[in-house]
Amino acid sequence: MRDFLQHLVEAGTSICTRNQASKWVKFVFRVTLRRHDLVAQVFSLNEPVKVPLLLSRNEFKRILLMAPSLKARVMLSLVYGRRMHAGEVDRRRVPALQTDYSRGF
Structure with a gap:
């Protein structure tokens, strides 16, 4: 999962898209794998203020x-x-x- 999120960063995807992917990863950890300890390690990004x-x-x-x-x-x-x-x-x-x-x- 970490490699996937890193791939999104390297591909230059927008912060909004990366946040959506992070939410998906959190869902997989929490619901499918029942790994609540890993959910806390996945974070979302804030849009930079221009x-x-x-x-x-x-x-x-x-x-x-x-x-x-x-x-x-x-x-x-x-x-x-x-x-x-x-x-x-x-x-x-x-x-x-x-x-x-x-x-x-």
């Missing part, structure tokens, strides 16, 4: 110069200043303005 790429000030200034409008420049400045990522910006929603028509204009 550090996001941040732009330098000069790169950001070049991007600002390419912005088509003032609104785009303001939004880009806010995003850069808050160190937000594209996924965070995409999830942001501007709340609808609530108008009270009973007070008049």
